[in-house]
Amino acid sequence: MTLNDIEFPTPSEDADCRPVREILDRIADKWSLYIFVALKDGPVRFNALRRQIDGISQRMLTITLRQLERDGLISRTHFPTIPPRVDYELTAVGRSLLAPVMALVTWADSNRHVIEEARRQYDH
Amino acid sequence: MTLNDIEFPTPSEDADCRPVREILDRIADKWSLYIFVALKDGPVRFNALRRQIDGISQRMLTITLRQLERDGLISRTHFPTIPPRVDYELTAVGRSLLAPVMALVTWADSNRHVIEEARRQYDH
DNA sequence: TAGTGTTGGTCACAAATTGATACTACTCTA
DNA sequence: TAGAGTAGTATCAATTTGTGACCAACACTA
Numbered sequence: 001m002t003l004n005d006i007e008f009p010t011p012s013e014d015a016d017c018r019p020v021r022e023i024l025d026r027i028a029d030k031w032s033l034y035i036f037v038a039l040k041d042g043p044v045r046f047n048a049l050r051r052q053i054d055g056i057s058q059r060m061l062t063i064t065l066r067q068l069e070r071d072g073l074i075s076r077t078h079f080p081t082i083p084p085r086v087d088y089e090l091t092a093v094g095r096s097l098l099a100p101v102m103a104l105v106t107w108a109d110s111n112r113h114v115i116e117e118a119r120r121q122y123d124h
Numbered sequence: 125m126t127l128n129d130i131e132f133p134t135p136s137e138d139a140d141c142r143p144v145r146e147i148l149d150r151i152a153d154k155w156s157l158y159i160f161v162a163l164k165d166g167p168v169r170f171n172a173l174r175r176q177i178d179g180i181s182q183r184m185l186t187i188t189l190r191q192l193e194r195d196g197l198i199s200r201t202h203f204p205t206i207p208p209r210v211d212y213e214l215t216a217v218g219r220s221l222l223a224p225v226m227a228l229v230t231w232a233d234s235n236r237h238v239i240e241e242a243r244r245q246y247d248h
Numbered sequence: 249t250a251g252t253g254t255t256g257g258t259c260a261c262a263a264a265t266t267g268a269t270a271c272t273a274c275t276c277t278a
Numbered sequence: 279t280a281g282a283g284t285a286g287t288a289t290c291a292a293t294t295t296g297t298g299a300c301c302a303a304c305a306c307t308a
Binding site: 169170171182183186202205206207208209210 | 283284285286287288
């Protein structure tokens, strides 16, 4: 059996894929993946996330966190202290997404040299 | 052991993550995922891809295909016929990415009802 | 006691990315 | 001979994202 013969589970092909697209578009946007990785070990505060995710703006962090909260993937806990404290944490559903997400991250990590070499060849 | 205790392989934490970010940004952009899914069963022609991936513009399809080709994830075969024919196909490296990608798609498919319900609750 | 820093945001505007439309040159079909 | 299909590119509009200012309420420092 070669690589070509591997069959992947096809998620109910007939089901209209609009909702699946909507979900994938949320996960596979510019920042969601990194928020997931940043939250994998437990709750993290807003500004800690901002420091951890290099290059994200406060605006996009707020927007992306709100969307993930709306999807029920993360939870937001507000402590009314001074200065305020807001913790973000993966929900049970969010944690179940962690396995595929980390698989992607791990793939990227183990294949970066191959990809860098391919780019050099292409640009040459 | 609760869900919180599950440990995910942490891809060499010390390695600088810029190259990994570059790769993830390519995979997790607006269209790459869908191109991967569209190519999972074998070579597909340019316009067939365009018809299969709902909403993609010719411009973005061209651009995204070129980037994936540059990364060595897909190959481009041009048949100098009239009318021209161009086949796109996953490379061996590209196929190795299919497993994590399909895991993500499958997750999205099996969790869409949960997410839709979460959205209703949030918007309420 | 005035200045600086921290918290988690929001707002308006600028910059970057993506989309829409038109165009190419050629062939096949009705 | 008009219309559609092939795989694109070029130009401009629309959408998305980034930038910097601002907020209030307090702690710490000089």
